Amino acid sequence: MKRPSLVLMSMLLIFSMFLAACGGTNEVKNDPKETPKAEEPKKEEPKKDVALRVFSTFGGTDTAREAFQAAIDEFTTKNPNVKVDNDTMSANDDGFRTKVNTDMSSGNEPDLLFYFAGVDAQGFVDAGKVVPMNDILDADAEWKAGFTPSALENTRQKDGNIYAIPLTGFYEGLFVNKKLFADNNLELPTDWEKMKKAVSTFAAKGIIPLAAPFDQSHYVVEHFILSAAGPESQAKGLADGVDPNWEKGYAAMKELYDLGAFPKDAATIDLGMASNYYGTGKAAMILEGSWAFGGFADAAVKDNTTVIPFPVVPGGVGSGNDIIGGFGSGFYLTKATFDNADKKDAAIALMKHLTSPATIQKIAVANGGTPAAKVEITGLAQAAMDGFAMAANSKSINNPVDSRIAPETFSALRAGVQQVVTGKKSPADALKEAKTIEDENKK
Structure with missing residues (x-):
């Protein structure tokens, strides 16, 4: 075998050096003496007003x-x-x-x-x-x-x-002044007979039994209907016609009215004045919501208040432990x-x-x-803790009836309270009028 000539070997050496030099042309080397400049942070633009x-x-x-x-x-x-x-x-x-x-x-x-x-x-x-x-x-x-x-x-x-x-x-319920009940040897109104006895006793002594207005009778309507008709019927509103049990609720309102349950000026006062009657110790009971405590001016009233479910009205299908809330x-x-x-x-x-x-x-x-x-x-x-306990132990918690019907219909139900308790309209007629308004509103 012939050995490569010196000239050929020299050419190969030069060629390999050339390739090595070419291969390194893409490599970027930083000068260790040069320090890269840090980018200045962008100024945050002020937020628009x-x-x-x-x-x-x-x-x-x-x-x-x-x-x-x-x-x-x-x-x-x-x-x-x-x-x-x-x-x-x-x-x-x-x-x-x-x-x-x-x-x-x-x-x-x-x-x-x-x-x-x-x-x-x-x-x-x-x-x-x-x-x-x-x-x-x-x-x-x-x-x-x-x-x-x-x-x-x-x-x-x-x-x-x-x-x-x-x-x-919230929850709603019957707010009761325990001291007034105890001072008059009365049991708390956990059923209708106890409610009637309490109303008669307080009315005879000049104490308002149940502080409630006729015009702003929101809580009266809600509780009497739920007690009389039960959760299922209350939830339907008037969609399927007038449930006869609703009439029992309005009849029960009249029964308490005849016993002297409401303030003498119930036709002219509003919810604020009703709360004032209870909150200053002039009334024994009030139907209200969890927000009511701050409106009671007398500290003794607050200390002596408890909250219980509204009792079942005569012939009502409620359980006696159904409450308004949610x-x-x-x-x-x-x-x-x-x-x-x-x-x-x-x-x-x-x-x-x-x-x-x-x-x-x-x-x-x-x-x-x-x-x-x-x-x-x-x-x-x-x-307030009694109110939470009432809600926690209730059989059912129900949205108010005014969330099931048109506002105009609920206004008619409220207006019907005074008309029914004073004998100007029967419960059936008052509810029929509300149903007519509900139907017209849906047209």
Whole structure:
């Protein structure tokens, strides 16, 4: 074999060196003496100023008024670019329904609306004025997990969507001044005979037995119908006609009226004055809700109050342990705000803050309501704890009858109270009139 010549070997060596040099041309080497310049952080643009309006019933003498305002202040402190107009009316003022309906139908809707669920909201829900919250809840698992499932479920509308995010729920019952009963050797009115005896005894001594107005007879209507007709019939409203058991409820109202149960000025007072009669010790009983405690001016009345279910009226099919309650209201996000790019995120953030477990706990402590979040409530008066126990031990908890019928129909039921107890109309005629209004409203 011939050996390669020196010339050939030299050429191969030079060629290999050339390849090696070419192979290294893509390698980038940093000069160790050079330090890469750090990128300057981008300046965060200031957030746009946002003005939001929140309408609610946390006004007037509402016991959670200050706690609600404090929650708004917490949010605006953390978000100084957001200004919140806290627009409120008292829930005892029937005009707040008119204001909501007018605002929602005239293009003057608030950004967040705290209002009833159910029939009261059906009009603006059907009109697309508010946003379904299902997707927004699902997108924030932590926020959604903070609620008790039953609270969210209780505000679901007929179309299956959740529009109202609950804050606190409520219970209603018969508030009783235990001291007045004990001083007059009376048993608590756990059945109808005891109720009649108490009414007769107190009326004879000049003590108002049952503080209730005729015009704003919301709680009277709710309890007498539930007691007389039971949960199933009460839940149907007047959809299947007038249940004869409803007549028994109105007849029982008249029976107590004839025994002197109501204030002498029941035809002219409102719910606020009725609460004042009980809260100052002038009345032995009142039908009210969990929010009522803050309105009782006399500390002794608060200390001596307990809450029990309303007894079954004569011939009624209720159990005697059915109560009114639930989560019948919540915060709505209006469609106009959702579609407004400048407001949407701030409004959702505010809603989440107002319905956070921390805020819900503070509101529940203030108004004695059932919290919609998984929080512990402490420091409440014994009467409030009695109310929670009543709800926990009840056979059924039912939404008020006005959530099952049109507002105009409920107004007719309320108006029928005075007409029936004073003998101007029979229970059947009063209910027939309400049914006619309900049918006309559905046309």
